Amino acid sequence: MMSLYSLLSAVELGLIYALMVLGLFLSYRILNIPDLTVDGSFTLGAAVAVVLTLDGHPVLGILAAAVAGALAGLVTAFLQTKMKIQPILAGIITMTGLYSINLMVMDNKANLPITAQQSLYTAFGSLVGSGAQGLVLSGIVAVAVMMIVVAFLNTPLGLSVRATGDNEEMVRSSSINANVTKAVGLAAANSCVALSGAMIAHYNCYAEVRMGIGMVVIGLASLIIGEIVVELFVKRASVLSGAIAAIVGSVIYRLIIAQALELNFSASSLKLITAVIVALAMSYPAIKESLSIAKIRKAGKR
Numbered sequence: 001m002m003s004l005y006s007l008l009s010a011v012e013l014g015l016i017y018a019l020m021v022l023g024l025f026l027s028y029r030i031l032n033i034p035d036l037t038v039d040g041s042f043t044l045g046a047a048v049a050v051v052l053t054l055d056g057h058p059v060l061g062i063l064a065a066a067v068a069g070a071l072a073g074l075v076t077a078f079l080q081t082k083m084k085i086q087p088i089l090a091g092i093i094t095m096t097g098l099y100s101i102n103l104m105v106m107d108n109k110a111n112l113p114i115t116a117q118q119s120l121y122t123a124f125g126s127l128v129g130s131g132a133q134g135l136v137l138s139g140i141v142a143v144a145v146m147m148i149v150v151a152f153l154n155t156p157l158g159l160s161v162r163a164t165g166d167n168e169e170m171v172r173s174s175s176i177n178a179n180v181t182k183a184v185g186l187a188a189a190n191s192c193v194a195l196s197g198a199m200i201a202h203y204n205c206y207a208e209v210r211m212g213i214g215m216v217v218i219g220l221a222s223l224i225i226g227e228i229v230v231e232l233f234v235k236r237a238s239v240l241s242g243a244i245a246a247i248v249g250s251v252i253y254r255l256i257i258a259q260a261l262e263l264n265f266s267a268s269s270l271k272l273i274t275a276v277i278v279a280l281a282m283s284y285p286a287i288k289e290s291l292s293i294a295k296i297r298k299a300g301k302r
Contacts, residue, residue, distance in 0.1 A: 002255075002262050008135060010258035014251030015138035016199045017222065019145055021246040023192035024219040029242055030153065031185040032165040033080075036091030038193050038219060040098030041072040042212035045194025046201035047105040050112050053202070058120050062198050069194020070187040072098060077183035102209055113206040120202045134203065141199060145192060146243045152188065153239045161185045162239075214271065221274055222249040224281035253277070 002010075020042060027035040045065035052061030072094060079090035106112045116122050125133035152158045164171045164181040171178045193215070201207045226249020227242070234241045260273055 002259055006258045006262055007255070010254040011251055012134040012138050012203070013200075014254035015135075015142040015247070016203060017196060017218070017254065018142045018247040018250035019196035019199065020193045020215060021219045021222045021226070021250045022145060022149055022243060023189040023196070024216070024223055025242055025246045026149065026185055026189035026192065028220065028223065030162055030165050030239075031182060031189070033087045033182070033186070034091070035073075035076060035186060035189060036088060036216055037072055037076045037094045037098070037186070037190055038091075038216045039212040039214070040095035040102070041069045041190040041193045042197040042200075042215045043102045043207070043209060044072055044098055044105070044212075045069050045197030046207035046211060047102045047112070047197075047209075048194070049198035049201045050114055050207040051105055051107075053114050053118050054112075058118060058123070058202070062120070062195065062202075065198035066191045066195045069197075070191040072194070073186035073188070073190030074183055076190070077179075077186045080186075081179035081182055099209070106207060106209065110209045111206060112208075114201075116205055119205055138199070138203075141195075142247055145195065146247060149188070149192070150240050150243050157181075157184060161188075214274070217274055217278055218253065221278040221281055222246070222253040224284070225249040225252050225277070228281065228284055 020038065024035075024038065027033050027038075045068060048065040048068045049058075049061040052058070052064055075097075076090050076094045079085045079093060080087055083090075085093065103110075121133050121137060124137045127133075128136050153162060160171065160176050161181045161184055163174075163176070164178050164185070168178050171181065197207075197212065200211070223246055226245035226247070229248055229252065230241050230245040231237075256277065257270060257273070260270070261267075265273065
């Protein structure tokens with residue numbers, strides 16, 4: 001049985017990582033682009049937030065992290081739209097370049113810590129109590145970003161971004177600049193990812209140059225898990241249900257990982273567990289279809 005501390009910690013982390021999953025929701029589901037920039041922009045957000053926090057500007061650091069992530073997304077969009085590089089390769093190129101940029105931001109240090117007193121969570125704890133600051137602050141930020149994402153996707157520009165992901169040729173024939181909508185979508189997606197990295201840096205009180213490795217896989221696992229769960233309650237998919245799925249899936253994924261650790265699985269096994277979760281989650285439609293066919297055949301033999 002999971003302890004209360006492990007449960008609350010998992011929910012807190014799930015809410016923070018939900019920002020990253022929302023970013024993948026924008027790129028992977030809305031734009032239909034497999035964006036691998038995520039691994040680099042996550043660390044970029046953490047690095048920018050920590051550096052500015054050390055300079056005495058923690059709130060500015062969070063905002064700057066979101067802007068830095070958007071710029072990373074614009075670079076990937078430029079490589080895709082102007083340089084005609086395949087989306088996956090464009091993301092890999094940006095991610096690779098960001099490794100060096102992140103080191104430069106962190107003054108060539110692989111690990112850059114901040115004190116607990118400098119963390120936004122500590123400052124927020126003085127308002128709501130030291131025991132609840134993680135859950136409350138993470139929840140507020142996650143819900144606020146989700147509402148902003150949903151509101152944006154229902155604006156004329158947001159609808160154009162959604163249309164680009166659904167049918168790019170139709171968008172181009174409608175005199176909408178698909179290159180611009182792709183750039184906006186990828187910028188917004190990586191802004192969410194970098195914001196997640198910044199919040200994790202404040203939560204853990206450090207930024208580490210390799211902390212973004214594997215974020216794409218974790219994000220996709222969380223997103224697919226959330227979609228499966230939300231599908232049980234919502235029959236008709238929408239932007240709102242997709243955004244909710246991102247948050248729900250992120251929390252559930254962290255609960256699964258926390259339970260695995262409670263069962264004494266080694267930390268080195270977490271990547272394998274993540275791979276299995278992703279494989280099962282992505283196989284869910286095929287498994288569901290196979291079960292339906294088997295059920296029909298069984299009924300026909302009666």
